[in-house]
Amino acid sequence: MKIERKILLNPGPATTTDSVKMAQVVPDICPREKEFAGMMKQLRDDLVRVAHGNLEKHTAVLFCGSGTINIDICLNSLLPEDKRVLIVNNGAYSTRAVEVCQYYGLPHINLEFSVYERPDLSVVENVLQENPDIAMVYTTHHETGTGILNPIREMGAIAHKYQAKFVVDTTSSLGMIPFDIEKDNVDFCMASAQKGLQAMTGLSFIIGNEEQIKFSKKYPKRSYYCNLYLQYENFERTGEMHFTPPVQTIYATRQALNEYFEVGEEAKFARHKRVFEAIHSGINEIGLKSVIKREWQSGLVVSVQYPEDPNWDFEKIHDYCYERGFTIYPGKISTEDTFRICALGEIEVDDIENFFKVLKAALNHYNVTLPMS
Numbered sequence: 001m002k003i004e005r006k007i008l009l010n011p012g013p014a015t016t017t018d019s020v021k022m023a024q025v026v027p028d029i030c031p032r033e034k035e036f037a038g039m040m041k042q043l044r045d046d047l048v049r050v051a052h053g054n055l056e057k058h059t060a061v062l063f064c065g066s067g068t069i070n071i072d073i074c075l076n077s078l079l080p081e082d083k084r085v086l087i088v089n090n091g092a093y094s095t096r097a098v099e100v101c102q103y104y105g106l107p108h109i110n111l112e113f114s115v116y117e118r119p120d121l122s123v124v125e126n127v128l129q130e131n132p133d134i135a136m137v138y139t140t141h142h143e144t145g146t147g148i149l150n151p152i153r154e155m156g157a158i159a160h161k162y163q164a165k166f167v168v169d170t171t172s173s174l175g176m177i178p179f180d181i182e183k184d185n186v187d188f189c190m191a192s193a194q195k196g197l198q199a200m201t202g203l204s205f206i207i208g209n210e211e212q213i214k215f216s217k218k219y220p221k222r223s224y225y226c227n228l229y230l231q232y233e234n235f236e237r238t239g240e241m242h243f244t245p246p247v248q249t250i251y252a253t254r255q256a257l258n259e260y261f262e263v264g265e266e267a268k269f270a271r272h273k274r275v276f277e278a279i280h281s282g283i284n285e286i287g288l289k290s291v292i293k294r295e296w297q298s299g300l301v302v303s304v305q306y307p308e309d310p311n312w313d314f315e316k317i318h319d320y321c322y323e324r325g326f327t328i329y330p331g332k333i334s335t336e337d338t339f340r341i342c343a344l345g346e347i348e349v350d351d352i353e354n355f356f357k358v359l360k361a362a363l364n365h366y367n368v369t370l371p372m373s
């Protein structure tokens with residue numbers, strides 16, 4: 001079976017291999033069978049390995065849902081009664097965590113920084129010093145809205161100095177940028193299958209400290225469906241998800257993990273970096289500008305300023321590229337008009353070169369003039 005190849009330059013879901021796509025086509029199975037439970041156990045252990053966790057200390061808990069379910073679950077499940085969470089917020093995804101706190105009525109501090117910059121860690125430390133009731137520090141590793149990579153290792157060390165848990169949204173970095181849960185001072189990280197692992201949508205997972213999950217049994221239960229301890233306890237007791245898992249997505253994730261370990265963390269990271277460099281070369285060549293300081297960029301997402309030409313219309317350019325197999329995505333910076341070109345997924349430098357040929361043709365077609373075109 002030949003599946004048409006599409007180049008997704010949006011920030012996830014990502015372009016997948018055909019072998020991952022085809023892994024979803026399996027004989028019908030009831031997920032309550034031992035065979036399926038055995039596969040999930042192996043999958044959970046392998047996810048801990050992706051984060052370089054220690055199977056004696058760390059565990060992975062699976063959920064059926066998109067990545068946002070992890071943000072919801074970590075915040076509502078891991079905060080003790082009468083304690084506060086400090087959200088170190090320099091972008092759209094940490095703002096989402098603030099909204100989760102608002103919806104659950106969780107006591108929180110929204111420590112906002114410019115979306116164009118990395119957070120100032122001395123300010124983070126001051127807030128922790130002045131507020132001993134902070135039990136959790138939460139941030140986003142790679143702010144997918146801008147492409148900024150945050151200094152989690154240093155932030156985690158500060159959180160731990162004040163006896164706070166450190167919970168990090170690693171949805172758009174895990175499996176792409178080398179990460180070590182222990183060395184990076186992280187207690188809980190999270191992702192979903194369709195980003196770094198290049199699998200399908202519908203499966204999300206939280207990887208973290210097993211003792212802390214057990215301890216959270218005593219914390220207030222704020223959600224029935226989205227509680228970390230309840231799902232963990234169910235997995236440990238029965239080997240199964242509490243409710244119906246996304247069966248075919250789990251088969252695809254199994255295949256994606258095999259391919260991930262075959263390639264290896266460093267080689268995969270090197271490929272993403274090559275693609276990222278090719279994106280920068282492409283935008284430089286036609287005179288487009290990225291908005292984030294280069295040394296703060298993750299290497300996975302480039303936020304590009306809209307050209308000033310009045311003939312520029314993102315929708316039209318998007319459609320022109322889309323019809324030719326390339327998907328670009330609007331930006332997520334409320335104060336500035338940007339779009340994003342991302343290096344996630346199973347793509348290579350020649351895909352980016354082909355994309356820029358199409359983009360140039362689109363700009364010509366709509367008479368958009370750029371400084372260098």
Ligand SMILES: *Cc1c(COP(=O)(O)O)cnc(C)c1O
Nearest residue numbers: 066067068093142144169171172
């Ligand atoms: C993609 C992403 C999420 C999850 O978004 P969903 O739309 O729920 O899949 C969460 N955090 C970050 C940083 C992301 O990039």
